Amino acid sequence: MKIAVLPGDGIGPEIVAQATKVLEALARDGLPLEMEQAPIGGAGYDAAGDPLPEATLRLAKQADAVLLGAVGGPQYEALPREKRPERGLLRIRKELNLFANLRPAVLYPELVGASTLRPEVVSGLDLMIVRELTGDVYFGQPRGIEVRNGERVGFNTMIYSESEIRRVAHVAFGIARKRSRRLCSVEKANVLECSELWRQVMIEVSRDYPDVALSHMYVDNAAMQLVKNPKQFDVIVTGNIFGDILSDEAAMLTGSIGMLASASLDDRAKGLYEPIHGSAPDIAGRDVANPLATILSVAMMLRYSLHSEDAARRVEEAVRKVLAQGLRTADIHTEGTRKVSCSEMGDAVVAAL
C-alpha cells in the first residue's frame, strides 16, 4: 500500500515526521506500507513554482492514500491567488475528487480542562462533521471581481447539483448508521435555493436509510446549538462553506485542536488525511508542536483507506496511553502533567504501540 507523504509548510514537516515514525513501526510489524514524500503548498511553490507541483499531484493520484501536514505561511501571503499555498490544498481536493470531509470533534477525558466550555457541557463530546468538500461557493462558476455600472463587484456562485448532494449524503448516512443512527443536516433552506435542494435530496436519500433518523437545522441555529449543547449532535452533514465554519467551531469546543484529525475521501475510499489545525508558522522548527492530530490522521487513514481497522485501533490506543501516562505537548500542557517535545511525543506513541 503506497502512501504519498506531503509535509507542507510551517510545523508540517515536524508533525509528519512523527506520523511517519508510527507508520514505519507498523510496517516493521508486517503492514505492507510504502511511503514517498513530495512538496505541497509553500514548499511546492519554493520547489517548483506551484503550490501543487505536477509531480506531487501524480504521486498523490498513484498512491492509495495521502498524508498531509499543513500548508501556508506569512512569506507566501503576497503571492498572486493562484500561487498561494491554500490553492494547492483546494486543487488536490478537487483533482482527487475528495468530496467527503470527515472531521471528528472528540474530547479526550484527560483534556477536559483545555476546553473553554464548562466540563459538564463538553465531557464525553464525540461528534462527527461530514463536510462536502469539492462543491459549493468554493468552486462555483462564475466568480471574479469586475467593474459593473462604474464600480467593482466581487461575486461567487453557491451551487450544488443533486448528484453532488446525494453522494455526500450516502457517506454521512453510512457513518450515522455505524454510530448513533442520528444525522443532522445543516443548511439555510429558509433563505437559499441551493439549501432548499440540499434539504430535498437529503430527504430523498434518507429513504434508503430507514434506520437513521434525519433532522434538519438552519446553519445559524447550528452555530448556536454547538455552543449551547454540543452533545445533542452525533453526525452532522453540511455543505463546504458551512462545514468550514461549523467544523472549526466544533473543534474549538474541545479546546485541543492539536488533537483533531480529518479525512477527505473520494467515492472509492481513497483519501487525504490531515490534522485540522494549521501550519502554525510562529512555532515552526522548534520541536514543540503537537503531533497527535497527525498521528490520529494516520489512524483514520488505516481505517478508511487501508482497511486495517486493527492497526487503526492500535494507533488510537497508543495515543490514549501516552495521554494517560501524563505526557503533553505545550499546547495541552497543564500543571501536574509532563511537558514533552514534538519528537518525544512521537517516540512515546511508537513505544506505546
Next chain:
Amino acid sequence: MKIAVLPGDGIGPEIVAQATKVLEALARDGLPLEMEQAPIGGAGYDAAGDPLPEATLRLAKQADAVLLGAVGGPQYEALPREKRPERGLLRIRKELNLFANLRPAVLYPELVGASTLRPEVVSGLDLMIVRELTGDVYFGQPRGIEVRNGERVGFNTMIYSESEIRRVAHVAFGIARKRSRRLCSVEKANVLECSELWRQVMIEVSRDYPDVALSHMYVDNAAMQLVKNPKQFDVIVTGNIFGDILSDEAAMLTGSIGMLASASLDDRAKGLYEPIHGSAPDIAGRDVANPLATILSVAMMLRYSLHSEDAARRVEEAVRKVLAQGLRTADIHTEGTRKVSCSEMGDAVVAAL
C-alpha cells in the same frame, strides 16, 4: 416621533406588549412618541395573505422607527417560499434599505451562570457585531433551482459591490471609534473573490479612520476564536451570511439570548429594532417569555433613531435594576432568584424607570 409596532408571531405579541408599556411610560414623561400597530410574518399572511402586507410596509416607511417582535411558526412552514414569515422580514429589510445590522452580545454580570462557557472566559463580554443585511447570497441574482444536464441544481449568487461594502464599513468604523477603536473584519478572502473585494474596500475605508485599528480574520477562524477567547473582539464587521452565523454563535456565548437586542439601520439612522431570539411558538401565549431583549431593543431605538440617549440609558438602567433585584423570567431563572412572568417583568421595568 412615530413608531411602527409589528408584533409578528409566537411570543411576538407578548414581548412587544411589554416594550410598548415602556414606550408609553416614556411618553407620559414627555417624550413625544406615537405608536401604530400592523401585522407582519405569519400574522401578515393570516390578515392579508402576505407576510409583508402593503399597509404594513406603508406604515413602516412613514414611521421614524420600527419595533418588531418575531416572525415564524410551524403552521406557516408548508407555505410556498414567497408566503413564508421569513420573507416578510427579508423584504422589509430590503424595502427600508436597512443595510447595517447591529447585534451586541453582552453578558450581564448577574447572568454569567447562564453561559455554557467558563465564567473567566465570558465575564465582562461586550462585543458588537455589525452585519451587512441587504446584500450577499441573501439577495444575489441569479438564484433558483433548475434542471441542467438532466439533474437538478440549486444555486445562489454571493455578491457585494464596492458601495455596499463601503457604507457598512463606515457604520462599523464609526461604532468602533466610539468604543475601543478596534475593528475586526471577517471574510473568507483566501477562497472567495467576493471576500477579496470586501477586504480591499475595508482597507480603503480604513484610511478615513486612522484612529481605528483594522484587523482581518477568516470566518472559520472567527468561529473558533469566538469560542476560544471571545473577549479578544470588540467590534466585528462582516457580510450577511457570515454575520447570520457568527452573531448567533456570539449571542449564545452569553447563554441568555432572551436578553439580546438588535438594530437594523439605513443610511439616515432610521431603523428596525428587534430581539435577536425567535418567535418561540412552543411557549407562545403562556406569558412566560423574556421581554427584556425587546425592551433593550427599545433602548437601541431611542439611541440610534430617536436621538434620545438619555431615555436609552434610563431603559438600560431599569433593566439592570430589575436584574439586580433578582427578578428573572423562566429562561434565565436560577436558584435564589425570583421567577416572574413576561408581563410581571414588563411591569417591573416600568416601575424601575
